[in-house]
Amino acid sequence: MAEQVLSAEGRKNVELSVLLVGRRAMKTLNERYTGRRGATDVLSFQMAGEEFCGRVLGDVYVCVDQARSQARVSGEPVREAILRLVIHGLLHLLGFDHTRGSKEAKEMEGRQEFHLKRWLAERKKHS
Numbered sequence: 001m002a003e004q005v006l007s008a009e010g011r012k013n014v015e016l017s018v019l020l021v022g023r024r025a026m027k028t029l030n031e032r033y034t035g036r037r038g039a040t041d042v043l044s045f046q047m048a049g050e051e052f053c054g055r056v057l058g059d060v061y062v063c064v065d066q067a068r069s070q071a072r073v074s075g076e077p078v079r080e081a082i083l084r085l086v087i088h089g090l091l092h093l094l095g096f097d098h099t100r101g102s103k104e105a106k107e108m109e110g111r112q113e114f115h116l117k118r119w120l121a122e123r124k125k126h127s
Helices: 002-008 023-034 064-074 078-093 102-125
Strands: 015-021 042-046 056-063
Touching: 002 078, 002 102, 015 023, 015 078, 023 042, 023 056, 023 064, 042 078, 056 064, 056 078, 064 078, 078 102
Parallel strands: 015 056
Antiparallel strands: 042 056
């Protein structure tokens, strides 16, 4: 799924890590790296430095506990909630930012839902 999203966004031949973590680990990461208290649903860390030269994109951490909670509220399967968060994190690594303003937030959300629906439709075709 990540390869499909990256390819559609014009980024091929890059490396990234996607890590699924629990609430405690996410709380620690969130507090240490953002200064915000408590767990969050997804964090992205872009790689920086000349040695990476754009090949290593970064890391996406998804809190499975938060995804479960979101899935209960939305009524969607947990798998879809996790996929949505992975896509969200990938988009952050690609430079999308929903904190800059409503226009950017809407664009990011639109891209996120486009990629998720596309992935789910393709899986459905092949099953």
